[in-house]
Amino acid sequence: MSPERPGEIWCELAWLGGERAEPGVLIELKDERIASVSVGVASPPAQATSLPGLTIPGLANAHSHAFQRALRGRTQVGRGDFWTWRRGMYEVAETIGPDLYRALARATFGEMALAGITAVGEFNYLHNRPGGARYEDPNALGNVVIDAAREAGIRITLLDTCYLRGGIGQQAEGAQLRFSDGTAEAWAGRVEALEPGDGARLGAAIHSVRAVDPEAAAQVAAFAAKRAWPLHAHLSEQPAENEDCVSAYGKSPTRLLAEADALSASFTAVHATHLDDADIELLAGGNSGVCLCPTTERDLADGVGPAHRLAEAGVRLCLGTDSHALIDPFEEARAVELDERLETGTRGGHSAAELLHAATTGGCAAIGWPEAGRIEPGTLADLVTVGLDGVRLAGTSTDHAVESLVFAAGATDVRDVIVGGRFVVRDGAHLGIDVASELSEAISRLPA
Numbered sequence: 001m002s003p004e005r006p007g008e009i010w011c012e013l014a015w016l017g018g019e020r021a022e023p024g025v026l027i028e029l030k031d032e033r034i035a036s037v038s039v040g041v042a043s044p045p046a047q048a049t050s051l052p053g054l055t056i057p058g059l060a061n062a063h064s065h066a067f068q069r070a071l072r073g074r075t076q077v078g079r080g081d082f083w084t085w086r087r088g089m090y091e092v093a094e095t096i097g098p099d100l101y102r103a104l105a106r107a108t109f110g111e112m113a114l115a116g117i118t119a120v121g122e123f124n125y126l127h128n129r130p131g132g133a134r135y136e137d138p139n140a141l142g143n144v145v146i147d148a149a150r151e152a153g154i155r156i157t158l159l160d161t162c163y164l165r166g167g168i169g170q171q172a173e174g175a176q177l178r179f180s181d182g183t184a185e186a187w188a189g190r191v192e193a194l195e196p197g198d199g200a201r202l203g204a205a206i207h208s209v210r211a212v213d214p215e216a217a218a219q220v221a222a223f224a225a226k227r228a229w230p231l232h233a234h235l236s237e238q239p240a241e242n243e244d245c246v247s248a249y250g251k252s253p254t255r256l257l258a259e260a261d262a263l264s265a266s267f268t269a270v271h272a273t274h275l276d277d278a279d280i281e282l283l284a285g286g287n288s289g290v291c292l293c294p295t296t297e298r299d300l301a302d303g304v305g306p307a308h309r310l311a312e313a314g315v316r317l318c319l320g321t322d323s324h325a326l327i328d329p330f331e332e333a334r335a336v337e338l339d340e341r342l343e344t345g346t347r348g349g350h351s352a353a354e355l356l357h358a359a360t361t362g363g364c365a366a367i368g369w370p371e372a373g374r375i376e377p378g379t380l381a382d383l384v385t386v387g388l389d390g391v392r393l394a395g396t397s398t399d400h401a402v403e404s405l406v407f408a409a410g411a412t413d414v415r416d417v418i419v420g421g422r423f424v425v426r427d428g429a430h431l432g433i434d435v436a437s438e439l440s441e442a443i444s445r446l447p448a
């Protein structure tokens, strides 16, 4: 066995899905999968690679727009709201070509790997040249994103996004011309030509009820259902979206998508911040999931979504770093609970283990990797070890290791990351990419 591809790993502590972490867990790996899991192994066998700290399943980032990593800092000046932020985002979206997109996405996915993210759902709506003409390969930008994830060593689901108009009753214009395929048929024709290759899968996305009319939404939903692909959509991120939708169609965005047959077990609503009881019932009735992106939602002044009510109704939750205001899955997970505490005046709506399920199993299932996100025989060997010897986690007890992890860990506490049985990150360093220097280089290529 090579050091990059261990045959057995011994974990000082491992989270196997329950309320508590287990001490002394031996995990046998075979090719890219977990062959066996043994608990109560007090000390590392001679042949095993020893991982001190707490080992958890690989984390899933179920909602990402990789190019928005370039916005970090840039959009933190001046006053405004979601819509003023969007203008800044469009300025960056207007300038990125395939070479820069590849470099930026590769470094961003590298940052995700360092944070323990082993699978990403990339909600990609950047398709065309500036001005709207197609690239020679109409999937040039989708393909560079897939290649970038492969180079960074993480799994990707390219959620190819249908975006047809600038808003309800508005033509696409400016940067939006890069997003639009013109019609749902043209979107489908382009997407059909994608060939993702190893470590990559495909899914579909309806950008939002703002950018896709009801008939086109139904076409995208039918296309995804026929292929058993995951289907995602931004949903009710802002009150204005609800108001515009009700005034144009007489129904909420959730009802519109339900009537377009979009809601199913393969569907994930992203944000779902401004929902009423009927919307929550529709999502639960459709056995759909919700992807919360709390660090972005707070950054964009979106509001606090009804995560607890959704979970109580049986809606599966997962997490995404979305605009990459931060890439830290632990911050994302605890924010679901902490933001609701501020609103409700009560604590404990979501346990640490429930939040960790959302960050692992929930996210993997939502982006079409149901065989990942759990430490069990037969699942994909995607594993993350968090050191417990840094200042933030020193003093962690076995009894409360899961709570310490979710409520106090930071991305920089991640020590080792294994994807498909192979180390991608070792002792806090990415084995293939100098992530900080590549981020810096890629972002410096953008106009100031």
Ligand SMILES: [Zn+2]
Binding pocket: 063, 065, 123, 234, 270, 322, 323
């Ligand atoms: Zn988004």
